[in-house]
Amino acid sequence: MTSTMGARERRRHEVTAALLAAARRELARTGAAGLSVRAVARDMGMAPSALFRYISGRDELLTLLIVDAYDDLGGHVEDIERTVPRADLRGRWRAIATSFRGWSVAHPHEYALLYGSPVPEYKAPAERTNPSGTRVTNLLAALGMEDPIAPPRAAIPHMPDADELKALAVAADVPRMDGERLVSGLLAWTALVGAVSSELFEQLGEPVARLDTLFDATVALGEWLLFGEPQEESAGSPA
Amino acid sequence: MTSTMGARERRRHEVTAALLAAARRELARTGAAGLSVRAVARDMGMAPSALFRYISGRDELLTLLIVDAYDDLGGHVEDIERTVPRADLRGRWRAIATSFRGWSVAHPHEYALLYGSPVPEYKAPAERTNPSGTRVTNLLAALGMEDPIAPPRAAIPHMPDADELKALAVAADVPRMDGERLVSGLLAWTALVGAVSSELFEQLGEPVARLDTLFDATVALGEWLLFGEPQEESAGSPA
DNA sequence: CCCAAGTGCGAACAGTGTTCTTGAATTCCT
DNA sequence: AGGAATTCAAGAACACTGTTCGCACTTGGG
Known part of the structure; x- marks a missing residue:
């Protein structure tokens, strides 16, 4: 949003967006009850524990x-x-x-x-x-x-x-x-x-x-x- | 159902009924998505693996x-x-x-x-x-x-x-x-x-x-x- | 430049559904 | 009645889940 955004902050936004995109894919695939944090992590090539920095x-x-x-x-x-x-x-x-x-x-x-x-x-x-x-x-x-x-x-x-x-x-x-x-x-x-x-x-x-x-x-x-x-x-x- | 029912068969009916009763309780408590086979087994004092004889x-x-x-x-x-x-x-x-x-x-x-x-x-x-x-x-x-x-x-x-x-x-x-x-x-x-x-x-x-x-x-x-x-x-x- | 903050990862814990093996109890047949 | 066959319950194990923790590493700001 703010035009002056540190590289760090920008990267955080990117990862957050990728996370939400992967979660959307997973939701469309398996539904809410079958939604898995680990599957989302796999989908974006990250360790499951890493996601907890963002959610x-x-x-x-x-x-x-x-x-x-x-x-x-x-x-x-x-x-x-x-x-x-x-x-x-x-x-x-x-x-x-x-x-x-x-x-x-x-x-x-x-x-x-x-x-x-x-x-x-x-x-x-x-x-x-x-x-x-x-x-x-x-x-x-x-x-x-x-x-x-x-x-x-x-x-x-x-x-x-x-x-x-x-x-x-x-x-x-x-x-x-x-x-x-x-x-x-x-x-x-x-x-x-x-x-x-x-x-x-x-x-x-x-x-x-x-x-x-x-x-x-x-x-x-x-x-x-x-x-x-x-x-x-x-x-x-x-x- | 049949009047002549062996003890074994009767016991099987009892266990099946108890299983369904426990499952109903669990369903009323946590809902369908949160329904757990192990919780049902705990509720009726049996090992989880034992339930697979009935379902x-x-x-x-x-x-x-x-x-x-x-x-x-x-x-x-x-x-x-x-x-x-x-x-x-x-x-x-x-x-x-x-x-x-x-x-x-x-x-x-x-x-x-x-x-x-x-x-x-x-x-x-x-x-x-x-x-x-x-x-x-x-x-x-x-x-x-x-x-x-x-x-x-x-x-x-x-x-x-x-x-x-x-x-x-x-x-x-x-x-x-x-x-x-x-x-x-x-x-x-x-x-x-x-x-x-x-x-x-x-x-x-x-x-x-x-x-x-x-x-x-x-x-x-x-x-x-x-x-x-x-x-x-x-x-x-x-x- | 250096320190603190941010970040990713691997291991670990507790929980899940399910399978297989093992041993005991019961039924059935002769 | 005794042996055989079937049924049953349990325990261990596997693959999976959400989540926490500690350790390394990169990076940004003073």
Whole structure:
């Protein structure tokens, strides 16, 4: 970062970067639970004990990988979401959802690390993972903040009443959003995570080709949850 | 099983049962990734090598635990679902969803084993896990087969059209169910899994008290997906 | 120039899954 | 009943893991 950097310091940055790169390779190969410090050391041609000059242990390596994966995912989704015109709220949602799924199927082990079972004996430090971990949900929140549209969805019977939703809203740290909008966003989000998890973790016995249309249905459901019935606009083919 | 069982055979059954019990304890304590054959052996006062007379290795131990957990969960949900009158389809769905969540929060490590990230280097043999793993989804499928109600849900815009849903239906091995019903059930199911996973794996920063109302919303969404608007019946308090 | 800091390495410890051998206990057969 | 065959539990061993420690060595700053 600083332009004046001693050779020593620069080398340290290089080694740190190589370490993280090797760890990423190892994670993509064997997954989080099978991640081995010694394998990382082998991959970069160093003794295992040498790595402990750069990381405090396996836990910090996991933390590094988590924020790295969160940032990779967040950047990917942000890049694609930025593509669609700001006024097209439904398109922005679809871009978020599909790019989220796209990154996930391309990086299944990273997805499992972020949204799958937590690694036992390890608790991610929230102060380090939070900024990167909320990037994609922040996109969703920004979508929910947009004023013009977003009709509330009272069409669903047996929904928790307005008071409870209000309590949900104040509990969350999104004070400017009312309960109906917040619960819509949360439902769309958890449905999205559930669809991707079910697909990647292979809880569905169906052939893969049909998973696409099932995911399309999930996206449509989320869109309806967020924005309701479309209001008399162009009805082109949504492909 | 057979009434005439030699002492040797009986002892083998006892040891096998004790082994599975110890493995369950260990799983509940440390989770699947932290499960240790040696710890199980210690717990039952045996040498680690002795266990290999009863299991072929760590993988079979995992398989045993998986079908055991699936059966425990399936039995729990079935028992509660049986409670509500058969004609009350919406109540049956709600019973399935809430009991599914109830078991999951009571057995987080088992839930992670079943619906979380798959253990690396391990692939569950479908012929052994399938019968137990489909018990709760079978309950859902039975709900979808019921004739009287179940209006299709074309209200959601941008849904995949009928042809694609038909293809989804014939791809699944549920031939008697049409595409609309099948996709409704699948959406309700993946949304349910997503809600429970997000809650248990702590992807939501909200306080725990509000998770209840968020889950209520998920249940309501699933109910609407499966059965649509209620048709002029008793409007008692749904608590 | 020289000393202190930073760096890499090898050995070592405790733990893991798994295999093999060895010896004892039990069952089976005649 | 006695000998043979099978089953069982245990111990030692191997290859692997995360981690610590002490020892050498390079390097940068006063």
